[in-house]
Amino acid sequence: MKIATYNINGINGRIGNLLRWLEEAAPDVVCLQELKTEDHKFPEDILLKAGYHAIWQGQKSWNGVAILSRYGEIQETRRGLDGDPDDTQSRYIEAFINGIVIGCLYLPNGNPYPGPKFDYKLKWIKRLTAHGKKLNGFGLPVALIGDYNIMPTELDTYKPEKYVDNALFRPESRKLWRQLVKSGWTDAIRKLHPDERFYTFWDYLRNAYGRDAGLRLDHFLLNLVLVARLVSAGVDKDVRGWEHSSDHAPVWIELKEF
Template identity: 40%
Template sequence: MKLATWNVNSLKVRLPQVLDWLALNPVEALCLQELKLSNENFPLDAFTEIGYQAHWAGQKTYNGVAVISRAACTDVQRNLPAYDDHQQRIIATTLDSAIGDIRVVSAYCPNGQSVGSDKYEYKLAWFKALHVWLNDELKRYPRLAILGDYNVAPKDEDVHDPSKWVGDVLVSEPERAAFNSLLDLGFTDAFREFEQDEKSFTWWDYRRFAFRRNAGLRIDHVLLSKDLTPYCTACVIDKAPRANDQPSDHAPVIATLDLTTSHNPNV
């Protein structure tokens, strides 16, 4: 089973790229962020034509998340149930698998704009609400994967030039603490479970030839619960779509789970 995440920065603009990517990368579930379109404008037919189903939470112009899956999803939930927020940032679905239900969550965490701003305080409050919800969700779904754009580079190794980002949004200590609080629930940053190349990033600014210079940040993550982590055999960043014409400024991240009996960690 392969699970992937990709902030597409407008599904209307990037739909052909997403369809092409799925043709080359037939993952079981693709979590999308920043759809930037209303619910009624979601291109469901384009996905069903290539054998996928979809659940989404749309929002005109901003935000929006989706889970594109091969198999049917159940128990679909949109947004954090105990957090009053009109922003569309969470969609959770349940997939059947050889080891039982796997809860798959697509998350678009707030950017925060700038340290100390109202949007920054909203980001920290939102992460607290996410922590509370995930703590409860894990009791119902011990096999849980939350994929998305977290808008946090967890460590300096996830930043192209840490000295230029000290105390800035995306890397500030409160943001990193909020991210680490999710790991404290028992989640694992799947990418860091494996040996990776230095300077591995998932986002590059459109300006100043950032992608060409590999001046990026790793802010898109796959977090796996402790009951799911032992099945993970790989986690990679696919930089190829970032070189497309009119690309998203983010690259997909793909985690591979081996759910065969031979890999069962409990055997």
């Protein structure tokens, strides 16, 4: 079973790239972030013709998350996180697919630091941690997948000193990441590649992709029930080099079937 995550950075504007990658990579399940489209403009019919059923939560111009599956209709279990009834941002959607609970998330960026956006980021991580603990109480295989907008360690950025005051690398963000992981999760990439540099994002500015000046922002957190099935993991880096590409590349894992 191949599961992927891809911050598409505008699904309708990059639908051609998405379809090309889906055909070449053939993932079974895909978590998408930054749809940047309202619900009624989501390209459901196009994706269905490509063989993927979908659930999604859109938002005009910003945010938005979706889950695609080749296993047929998707059993949606949740959208949004508890803990803030006033939060209307489209950042979390969850489904039960092929025996696995899959949470697709787009964690807040948090910049500029300091400020209300950073405060919102920290609160959101705490809400995710609380929800993750609930999920782990069910005894099911669970994966929390997506763009976390966090670089957990210095290995996850090409130039750590540049990001000292960036919300993606602030000690507060990284501390909450560690607390989340310690509450029952395994970082799939680091499980299989503990010492390698894997970037998933390259800025559009200053030829970042050409210089491989990247960041690792997109992560798979697997609970103990699921991590035993982890076989391989990687990044489709070449997709970032395609014309009119997202600034992220797809990231994927492969799991043993039952």
